[in-house]
Amino acid sequence: MLDVAARLRQLSDADRDAIRLAQDPKFPRWLQQITATGGCAHPIHLTGSTTTRDTTTGEILHHYDTRKEPGERLLIRCRNRRATVCPPCSRLHAGDTYHLVRAGLLGGKNTPTTVRDRPRLFLTLTAPSFGAVHRTGERCRPRRERGECEHGRPLSCGSVHDPADSLIGQPLCPGCYDYTAHVLWHAHAGKLWDRFVRAVRRQLATTAGLAQSRFPEHARLSFARVAEYQRRAAVHVHAVVRLDGPAGPDDEPPAWGSTERLIEAVRTAAQRITVGTPYSPAVGELVLRWGAEVDARPLRADLDGPPDDAVAAYVAKYVTKGASATGAGTDYRLTTLDDIDAARVSKHVRTLMRTCWRFGDLPEYASLRLHAWAHTLGYRGHILTKSRAYSTTYAALRAERARHERGDGTGDHARVSDAVTDVQWRYADSGHTPGATLIAAGVAGDLATNREIAREAIREGDGRP
Secondary structure, eight states: OOOHHHHHHHSOHHHHHHHHHHTSTTHHHHHHHHHHTTSOSSOEEEEEEEEEEETTTOOEEEEEEGGGSGGGOEEEOOOOOOTTTOHHHHHHHHHHHHHHHHHHHHOBTTBOGGGGGSOEEEEEEOOOOSSOBOOOSSSSBOOSSOOBOTTSOBSOBOOOOOTTOTTTTOBSOTTTSOHHHHHHHHHTHHHHHHHHHHHHHHHHHHHTTOOGGGGGGTOEEEEEEEEEEOTTSOEEEEEEEEEEBTTBTTSOOOTTOOHHHHHHHHHHHHHHOOEEOOOBTTTBOOEEOOOSOEEEEEOOTTSOSSOHHHHHHHHHHHHTOOGGGGTSSOSSOOOSHHHHHHSOOOHHHHHHHHHHHHHHTSGGGGGGOTTTTGGGTTOOSOSEEEOTTSSOOHHHHHHHHHHHHTSSSOOGGGGOTTEEEEEEEEEEEESOOHHHHHHHHHHHHHHHHHHHHHHHHHHHHHTOO
């Protein structure tokens, strides 16, 4: 038999590191911290202290210092929304997104339940075509006339592609594909959305016979939107749009504010608005617009339409997907051209990244920060955004969860009116050692299993299949 030393030599570095951690006298407390983060894959390490005093008596009501912790550090969640980066934190973010969107559809979280009776839409806005790409269906791109483009490539494709085929979303001819317009459209997608929302308000005011400047006195447009990368590496926008009265969720919309009128305004605005790019000697000035496909589905309280819970779950699912989930980029920023060459992406996506990098060197596009956003193919900003009055906020949901985890949400010192808290925190590090990664993954798996068991018990208790 092999002796203990020989067996240890056969273990991986991660296994040996896990054994080292388990033998530490403070391992139980460290495991408590890992569990408190939900098994976060890339936790933030903090050092410091917090002290709460009664300013009247000078009595210390509460004191915490990381010097008593393992490694003199406190671990907190990284809160990364991407499932490819941190699955535990992405699940938590998806749950918060679900409740945020659902509250705007059905009420709750300080949003009145009357919002479910308002004019509401589930809206999808698409990117325009930048060139023919391979697609799924009975036949990809059949044409009666056979021919070739100026680059000598076939203009058609009669294949029947499987949905998992790596050709899906790739250009029939990269030379004909408008990579410039694709990148600049991504860089201006946020401005397109802003102008779209303003145009919807103007269209509603016009059809109601109001001066456009008077619209805020009669109604308010609320929304929550999420961006989704398609297989062709172009972003589509899905949004929940709701029409309220001028005071927001607590106010009923005007009598003229119907679902049909909202649909008409959305379609008209999507067709009309444009955004011009900065003039460039190399490119000229492009006029950007939404794609021709606009899907506006009414959400009705009588369930004649997509169920509200399903819409909230749909948005929550996509908010955890980064560009890498569909092969449309990476989840990490690129700092050099060598990073682009090393990225595990298709040739189509790599060309988009290189286009970002090339245009990022041009002074006329400096404000677009295309170097910094090359990993997302020029698309900037948050994946999910919402109007102020749509529903609750991520910060409020996190605060509510923190109060729940503390029990009643207060301590004895919180009920002292003259209490003041002195907080001193410093960033120390982030991430796990190889052994800690193994243990954290196990904790995350156990917690996920426990949640699924709890959900199954609830479903069985409700009598649902």
